[in-house]
Amino acid sequence: MIRHINNRKSTLLDNKYWEFFIPTILMAMTLTMSVVVDAVIVGNMLGSEALAAVNLVMPVIMIYNTVAVSLGMGGATLISVAKGRRQGEYANDIFTVVLIGLFSVSFLLLACQELFLVDITKILTREPSLRPLVSAYLHVLVYGTPLIIIVLGLVYSLRIDGRVKLASTVLIASNLVNLVLDLVYMGPMKLGIAGSSLATVSGYAVGAGFLFVYIFSNKRTLRFSVSTLLRLPKFGRCLLRILSTGTPAAMGSILVTIKILCINHIVLAVAGKSGMVAFSVCLSCLSFVSMFISGAAQAMTPIVGVLYGENDYTGVHFVVLRAAKTLLVSSVLVTLLLECVPGIVLQMFGVHHPADIAEGIPAIRLFSLSLVGTSITFLSIYYFMTIGRTKFSTVISMVEGLSVIPIALTLSQLWGSAGVWIAFSMAEIVTISMIVTCCIYLMRKSPEAYKSPLLLDRRILGDTRILETTITSSNELREGAREGIAGLLDSLEIKQEKLEMIRKAVIKAVDDVAEQAYPQGERGYLDLLVRVYDDRIVASLRDNGMGVDLSGNSFLSQSLPDSVKIEQAQAIGFNTITLTSQ
Numbered sequence: 001m002i003r004h005i006n007n008r009k010s011t012l013l014d015n016k017y018w019e020f021f022i023p024t025i026l027m028a029m030t031l032t033m034s035v036v037v038d039a040v041i042v043g044n045m046l047g048s049e050a051l052a053a054v055n056l057v058m059p060v061i062m063i064y065n066t067v068a069v070s071l072g073m074g075g076a077t078l079i080s081v082a083k084g085r086r087q088g089e090y091a092n093d094i095f096t097v098v099l100i101g102l103f104s105v106s107f108l109l110l111a112c113q114e115l116f117l118v119d120i121t122k123i124l125t126r127e128p129s130l131r132p133l134v135s136a137y138l139h140v141l142v143y144g145t146p147l148i149i150i151v152l153g154l155v156y157s158l159r160i161d162g163r164v165k166l167a168s169t170v171l172i173a174s175n176l177v178n179l180v181l182d183l184v185y186m187g188p189m190k191l192g193i194a195g196s197s198l199a200t201v202s203g204y205a206v207g208a209g210f211l212f213v214y215i216f217s218n219k220r221t222l223r224f225s226v227s228t229l230l231r232l233p234k235f236g237r238c239l240l241r242i243l244s245t246g247t248p249a250a251m252g253s254i255l256v257t258i259k260i261l262c263i264n265h266i267v268l269a270v271a272g273k274s275g276m277v278a279f280s281v282c283l284s285c286l287s288f289v290s291m292f293i294s295g296a297a298q299a300m301t302p303i304v305g306v307l308y309g310e311n312d313y314t315g316v317h318f319v320v321l322r323a324a325k326t327l328l329v330s331s332v333l334v335t336l337l338l339e340c341v342p343g344i345v346l347q348m349f350g351v352h353h354p355a356d357i358a359e360g361i362p363a364i365r366l367f368s369l370s371l372v373g374t375s376i377t378f379l380s381i382y383y384f385m386t387i388g389r390t391k392f393s394t395v396i397s398m399v400e401g402l403s404v405i406p407i408a409l410t411l412s413q414l415w416g417s418a419g420v421w422i423a424f425s426m427a428e429i430v431t432i433s434m435i436v437t438c439c440i441y442l443m444r445k446s447p448e449a450y451k452s453p454l455l456l457d458r459r460i461l462g463d464t465r466i467l468e469t470t471i472t473s474s475n476e477l478r479e480g481a482r483e484g485i486a487g488l489l490d491s492l493e494i495k496q497e498k499l500e501m502i503r504k505a506v507i508k509a510v511d512d513v514a515e516q517a518y519p520q521g522e523r524g525y526l527d528l529l530v531r532v533y534d535d536r537i538v539a540s541l542r543d544n545g546m547g548v549d550l551s552g553n554s555f556l557s558q559s560l561p562d563s564v565k566i567e568q569a570q571a572i573g574f575n576t577i578t579l580t581s582q
Helices: 011-046 048-056 058-084 088-115 117-124 131-142 145-160 164-186 193-215 226-230 232-309 313-340 342-348 354-368 371-386 390-402 404-415 417-445 475-490 496-517 555-559
Strands: 003-007 465-472 525-532 537-543 564-571 574-581
Touching: 011 048, 011 145, 011 164, 011 193, 011 232, 011 313, 011 525, 048 058, 048 131, 048 193, 058 088, 058 117, 058 145, 058 232, 058 371, 058 564, 088 117, 088 131, 088 145, 088 226, 088 232, 117 131, 131 193, 145 164, 145 193, 145 232, 164 193, 226 232, 232 313, 232 342, 232 354, 232 371, 232 390, 232 404, 232 417, 313 342, 313 354, 313 371, 342 354, 354 417, 371 390, 371 417, 390 404, 390 417, 404 417, 496 525, 496 537, 496 564, 496 574
Parallel strands: 003 465
Antiparallel strands: 465 525, 525 537, 537 574, 564 574
16 A cells, blocks of 8 residues: 655656757747748749649658657657666667667668669659659758658657757757758759758758767767677667657658548548648648647656656656646647637638638638647657557557548538538547547556556555655755655654664755755755655655766765665756665
């Protein structure tokens, strides 16, 4: 039976979430806006046929992104959990496999594209007049395959290693350089459509240059492990786990393409050209909202991964709740905006024809109702992927991605184009209903394990007494916290000799961590988590300050009794001191 005393606040984790959220939003915004602006530049400088050719090559870009997500995000998720479990060697194993995987697959794709360039061009377009343009664009892009995949894949590991600002800088620099060189290559240098793909490759080359800042940094905690590379069975097991973990996110990229292609045919059949204009605007609105959805979900995953690895279930609840609130607020605000001013939105995209406006206004209003549901399902996919429920996460991704097609096909026969737009909301309702049903089933099947829809297995904690509290680093408030800590520890009913020892160790650690982590007297927060087992007491103290010197000669290390073991770990910018009393 678990006895739980919880006076903890979410402040420290909220601060960490926002630290990740802003750069992640900028990353998503840069990627989304660069695609839109890139298309605008190509269309205005080279004409509609060149724009069509660039769009026809998008499936190839999607393949690059799928490889980067499956290896990069899959590996980063496993690394975050390993960091939380203090499995530094395993984290390095995963990082090594991610690196080798990104390099190997990207150069393999380069070779295949070069060998079968003509065949790939024919697959991408059946229109003879567009093939030369597609071939010219693709021929340059092929040689940038390793750069694009490696840069996109490695930024996930940078975030896990606490270098979230550098990760956003890599992508922002890559895409800004791309847009600037678009104007140079297609303008004064007159390289035509090949100039657009050359600008893309040049941008990612600059991004790769920024990665050298990380590679030669002494502060990075992830290392390349040669021994992992030499042990093929171990390498293979790691690779399978990475691919399995990254499947839900990668599946999402694939299903988006399938969904768009199928809905395109349905819309053309029931609403013609005006329907396609409306659908294009709806997709652009979804891309805009996706910046916030992606930012909120991806900012959550590394933090949840570390906390889950530490079995810090309260922390997981805090972070998921913060991400859910952020997603719901942003999606509701955008929905209200689209409901109120759909005509203005259409004008922003250059839609002025009366027939297009008549079709577009109800389309936007009906489609916007699905955005809140999209936020919930997207958050669920990333959350369950992070805690290791990859099969459940994959099923959510597939149901959300594919259910809209038969629903749209059926409803379009009943209500025409309105049925297509309603289908997006219906698909989200079906997906969320499936998630809720599965969670309720598991909670009823194993009530001793699952107490909430987050499906965190409390059996892992065993027969444990737990104390959680948050302490401020300022001297005057910390003085008042000493008695509070002592009182809370007393309530855990620890044997007197152990109680006195762990109380002194915890209070000493709190003082030293606060003074060293926040040396300028700035206000900071420390989360204290004490777990009392039958054979040991484990106290963890977490901060996001400058860290603590725990070398053999440190005062804290020397002042503790021999029976108290002290360890230090760093993950995603958190410093964690763990005291273990036998």
